Amino acid sequence: MAKKGMTYADAGVDIEAGDRMVDLIKRHMQRSYGPRVLGKHGAFAGMFRLDYNERLFKRNYTDPVLVSCADGVGTKVLMAIEMGVHDTVGQDLVAMNVNDMIVQGAEPLFFLDYIGTSKCDPKWMADIVKGVADGCQLAGCALLGGETAEMPDVYGDGEYDLAGFAVGVVELKKIIDGTRVERGDVILGLASSGVHSNGYTLVRRIVTAAKLKLDTVYPELDTDRTLGRVLLEPTRIYVKPVMQMLRSYKVKKVVSGMAHITGGGIVGNLNRALPDDCNAKISRDAWDVPPVFDFLATRGNVDQDEMDRVFNCGIGYTLIVRPDFAESVKRQLEKAGETIYTLGKVTAGSGKVTWG
């Protein structure tokens, strides 16, 4: 018998399991397809029609600007792995990208994901992509493609990392970039659904240091859900309420700036929407900090300053609006199901967020 040569499978890469996985994830991807998605599954690249056929594309663009961003969900993946729950981090991945994109006033068109992992377990991968497809449906965009890379020498056994990428479009004249922010503008905050997808390296350190258990219900945190479930709560996707509200003002430019509150907290993100001569003065009493943040601060002995810099602390998205329209913007967003807080005002300053 001839000596068997070295194969790719010997080296730890299972091409057939990959093929099974592709079949499993196809139906999740197709859930998110609209008539603008072209071509068949398995092509070298995904195709999305950007045309002016009114039946397909109701909102016409005179001077379309493509808007794009890339992001991951950080070590929230490790929380998912520890919990054995893989079908929610996909929504986080979409949220981190599309919430960034709408800041500039852009409508998300499509999304692609990258999963790097030790071994393509078809069930896990399909669960992850299910979450991504859920997120795409919530954001109204198509899951146009993706890549799953089996790299047993890079990722620890049963571990993975996720990266996502979103493309959207905005009319050139309707780009929101904060340059129109002025003194007196009102700052509105949209409630977050929890920790969202930032600060999980610290969260996990706190869990370990304070000997917390992910499968335990802590009544001061939540009367029903375990700590793990509270921490895995998917990141809220603000696309539909925000885009609907923006579109309702056909002529007036009512919103002068927006910010998605991610790593860096309110202090490190709202400042990105401010001109150099303005501050955002925020009142700490303006909103209810959800129990999860007090729980983490107390159990982990984390200073207020550090909490502010790492977590969203209950506010996932902020809008800066003209004072005359603050109430109507608020009402519209509330009607769409959001919880809105009036956080403060824009004052003269130097591009910073101040507490007052």
Next chain:
Amino acid sequence: MAKKGMTYADAGVDIEAGDRMVDLIKRHMQRSYGPRVLGKHGAFAGMFRLDYNERLFKRNYTDPVLVSCADGVGTKVLMAIEMGVHDTVGQDLVAMNVNDMIVQGAEPLFFLDYIGTSKCDPKWMADIVKGVADGCQLAGCALLGGETAEMPDVYGDGEYDLAGFAVGVVELKKIIDGTRVERGDVILGLASSGVHSNGYTLVRRIVTAAKLKLDTVYPELDTDRTLGRVLLEPTRIYVKPVMQMLRSYKVKKVVSGMAHITGGGIVGNLNRALPDDCNAKISRDAWDVPPVFDFLATRGNVDQDEMDRVFNCGIGYTLIVRPDFAESVKRQLEKAGETIYTLGKVTAGSGKVTWG
């Protein structure tokens, strides 16, 4: 003295090193910018103008279709890490994506990258992004954005993974999808620059099993370069020669199908460009297999079949063209600096690649 609270830096995440890195990579990104890139560095999302202003956008689209794909470079990153050379894998990352995209006839517009790593060493990260920017310049697209995620609990010390995303555009009527491939069409192959970015898990197993040294020059492989340098040779980017050639045929549809030869080799990729009733009959003698593949097969005791399924074996990109135009396509691509082989012909069949 008050007890110091737990911080994000204690948890292994260095936000300030991240800021230094952003400054370092900014100039690499800006090298790739053209007049269609809008907005400032540091915005929530990158912006790319897709308009019809002829000065900015010479090639007008009547019915533009956006084409997008996601890919990584697999465990070639581990080869880069072992060699301590981080400024070439970025080109591989761009190549893996843009070579996929041109298969459908699309012109790459912009690119975004994701780097997941244990620790954001500003020098390493800047080197990686330098390679990405080099690749973007070779492909004629803008490096519009990206994300660097510091995840000490996911990635081993000094390790990282790369994911890339590309967006391009093609005129609806000019999409190439293989449906027009017919019997008698000629198959052309473009030489690869080496192993490109697939099969590195197997390559690394061979290096270990055969006790090869990355810092050694093996004369049967290369008279100057070490094994490591040969294996790190960046993936060739075929965008400019292929797009230039396609554009030169303004009316006639000369190219009926194309395929980027990645994981799966010629057998597993050229078939993706074939209709169900055609085969691609390829002659093994048609091209010169570069020494690196014979070296890997011999030292690793890898069967021919397995070599065919894992590596490009010297052909990085294939075109299926009408027989009357095969010579003129070949001449154009040669003029643009490519090495072209006539690999075989399309025959009646069942959507497979056959050797003959």
